[in-house]
Structures are given as structure tokens and as C-alpha cells.
Amino acid sequence: MTTLPDLDSRAADLIDLDERWSAHTYHPLPVVLAEAEGAWVTDVDGRHYLDFLSGYSALNFGHRHPELVRAAREQLDRVTLTSRAFHHDQFGPFCRELAELTGTEMVLPMNSGAEAVESAVKVARKWAYRVKGVPEDRAEVVVAASNFHGRTTTIVSFSTDDTARADFGPFTPGFVVVPYGDAEALAAAVTERTAAVLVEPIQGEAGVIVPPDGYLAGVRRVCDDAGALLIADEIQSGLARTGTVLALDHEHVTADLYTLGKALGGGIMPVSAVAGRADVLGVLRPGEHGSTFGGNPLACAVGRAVVRLLSTGEFQQRATSLGARLHARLGDLVGQGVAEVRGRGL
Incomplete structure (x- = not known):
């Protein structure tokens, strides 16, 4: 189960605006982001999150390279x-x-x-x-x-x-x-x-x-x-x-x-x-x-x-090395809540 922070009034108001005025083509998590750099994002209350979604692969270089x-x-x-x-x-x-x-x-x-x-x-x-x-x-x-x-x-x-x-x-x-x-x-x-x-x-x-x-x-x-x-x-x-x-x-x-x-x-x-x-x-x-x-x-x-x-080849190498590390560590969890590890690189 994902544990998310309680929303303060500003975050709740912004989410209400989204729900009221935008077409419901997504069902986002109740987190309102305000800043980002590298692999990290910050919500309107100053909480930091590691961004594993990477903008559906649009952020291969991280935020604001x-x-x-x-x-x-x-x-x-x-x-x-x-x-x-x-x-x-x-x-x-x-x-x-x-x-x-x-x-x-x-x-x-x-x-x-x-x-x-x-x-x-x-x-x-x-x-x-x-x-x-x-x-x-x-x-x-x-x-x-x-x-x-x-x-x-x-x-x-x-x-x-x-x-x-x-x-x-x-x-x-x-x-x-x-x-x-x-x-x-x-x-x-x-x-x-x-x-x-x-x-x-x-x-x-x-x-x-x-x-x-x-x-x-x-x-x-x-x-x-x-x-x-x-x-x-x-x-x-x-x-x-x-x-x-x-x-x-x-x-x-x-x-x-x-x-x-x-x-x-x-x-x-x-x-x-x-x-x-x-x-x-x-x-x-x-x-x-x-x-x-x-x-x-x-x-x-x-x-x-x-x-x-x-x-430069730097990002290809990073995806290779970090991908190998990620797959290996996730592989250690197979049978402990993880059924299978699939992918290549990141």
C-alpha cells in the first residue's frame, strides 16, 4: 500500500481545481508538485520525492538538466x-x-x-x-x-x-x-x-x-x-x-x-x-x-x-550500469513480493 502525506489546504485546493476544471483523462496521485531537479521532485509543502516515473521516459536526463x-x-x-x-x-x-x-x-x-x-x-x-x-x-x-x-x-x-x-x-x-x-x-x-x-x-x-x-x-x-x-x-x-x-x-x-x-x-x-x-x-x-x-x-x-x-555515450553507460544494479537488487526480491523482473537498462 502506498502511504501518502495528508494534504494541506493549498494542495487540496489545487487538486480541487484540477478536478473541477480539467477533463478527467488521468487519475493522478494526490501529490502536487512545484519544483524538480535531477531525479527529485518537491511538492507544494516542501516534501521531497524520488521520481521513478521519469515522465514516461521523457525525463531520461532528469529534471532541468x-x-x-x-x-x-x-x-x-x-x-x-x-x-x-x-x-x-x-x-x-x-x-x-x-x-x-x-x-x-x-x-x-x-x-x-x-x-x-x-x-x-x-x-x-x-x-x-x-x-x-x-x-x-x-x-x-x-x-x-x-x-x-x-x-x-x-x-x-x-x-x-x-x-x-x-x-x-x-x-x-x-x-x-x-x-x-x-x-x-x-x-x-x-x-x-x-x-x-x-x-x-x-x-x-x-x-x-x-x-x-x-x-x-x-x-x-x-x-x-x-x-x-x-x-x-x-x-x-x-x-x-x-x-x-x-x-x-x-x-x-x-x-x-x-x-x-x-x-x-x-x-x-x-x-x-x-x-x-x-x-x-x-x-x-x-x-x-x-x-x-x-x-x-x-x-x-x-x-x-x-x-x-x-x-558522448555517458547516458547510455549510466543506463547500462544502473540498470544492471537495479535488476540485480530487484532479482533478490523475487519470491518476496516480487514475481518477475523484466527490462533492459533502465
Whole structure:
């Protein structure tokens, strides 16, 4: 049982405001945070808590990392938003540096993780029609059961979570669901109409499910044999969280498209991106896709600072060493209230 402090009148009033004026899409703990630094957060009464949630992996560098805050402040003094009708001096460098970090060729910046997934699905469908030759409106994307890729209408169309789906239909067609970790079931589901296979290298919201050894390599082979794209959703598992830049790196597997987000904004800005092959992202033409805020100067400046931190390898090593320590100590508790320890890195 979680023991939480008694609320003083200020905290209670703030929680009442949340309950009265905001849509009830979350059921947060009765703790009202006011400050944060590193791994620690402080509530309105001055109580300190160790933050194990890490902003759903958006805070891989901790709260208010000084280099990320510095990059944001410097950009705030220059320019924060331009229309994509103009170039700006942070956009090209951000795309190039992120591509170099991830070993890809082209980057499509967006804002949220769900936007990145939606963008990847759109790109895969257009690629299927223009390059693969799938008949119009017949393209399919194969996904894994128990997935979590966001909460837009299209994305919940291929969710297997009843809470995510109930009362939100009718749903978007064109998706085929197979069990996660079952390469044979995947191979059986892929057809000549398959545009792409969309998969999390580690399923996050499903309960940190690490697939069997060889599964991701098997997914790559199925895609190659079928002439389909492999889209890796690295929004939670990527950017050093598992001890490598990308979780797929552990399996020596390369995707055609990666969706990135969360930690890419350094806990400061919503920043996401699709990174991948130039011949795939290159199917997009002006007017076919876009975003008012995607790739804005402030987001790119923070994203570039994130890439600089990741380029040192320090955070990958920290996730590896601390992850090993965490897993070992949790492993000691198996049979004492802990049933199983799953994960990779942190």
C-alpha cells in the first residue's frame, strides 16, 4: 500500500481545481508538485520525492538538466517559432545531427509521439502505393497485440486495450494485429498488401515486455522477404533508455523508419520525429503533411542539446550500469513480493 502525506489546504485546493476544471483523462496521485531537479521532485509543502516515473521516459536526463535548460534559455532570447514557410538556423542542423546519431538518412520533425506514429503510418502507406505498387486504399500495416503507440483515433483503432478503444469507434481500417514476440504469426499475416510492420522493440505500457531472442531479427527478415517496411517505435525505449541509442541496437537490427519522442524534448519541449531512409521519407511532397509547431526553433535547439548529450555515450553507460544494479537488487526480491523482473537498462 502506498502511504501518502495528508494534504494541506493549498494542495487540496489545487487538486480541487484540477478536478473541477480539467477533463478527467488521468487519475493522478494526490501529490502536487512545484519544483524538480535531477531525479527529485518537491511538492507544494516542501516534501521531497524520488521520481521513478521519469515522465514516461521523457525525463531520461532528469529534471532541468543544466545543458538543456541553457539551450532553451539561449533560444528563447532569439526566436521561438517561425512558419515552415521560412527556413531557420536550427532546423537543418537538428535534422542532420539526429540522423547522424541514429544512423539514418532523413528526419521528419513533429511534436508528440502519437504524431510521429501517425506520420510514419502515412509515409508507409504512400510508399506502398507509389513504390511497392499496392492497389489504392488496400495497404495494410501489421502491428502487435498489447501495443501502445498513442491515443489518436487511428492509433486506438489497432489497440487491443479495451479502455483505449471503448466508445471511440468507428475505427480506421487497414491494420492487422498479431501476437507480440511470435515471428511465425507475423510471417503468416504479411501479404503483398503489407506496407509495413510497426513494432515496439520493448513493449512499454504492456508491462515492459522484452521479446524473445531473435524475434526482432525475425521481424526484419519477414519485412525483407515481403518487401515491407519495418517501423520501430522507439518513443519510450529509445535515446539511451536501454543502454544504447536505440533499443534495436541490442539486436543489431536496423529499421526503415524509427519513431522518436519523449526524451528527445529533454523534459522541456514536446519534440518528436520520424527518422529513416531517404527513399521512404522522400515520398512526401509539399502540402501533403506538416505541422505548425513541428521543427520550431525552440524545439530544435533543445533537441540538438539532447543529441549532444547522447553523442558522448555517458547516458547510455549510466543506463547500462544502473540498470544492471537495479535488476540485480530487484532479482533478490523475487519470491518476496516480487514475481518477475523484466527490462533492459533502465
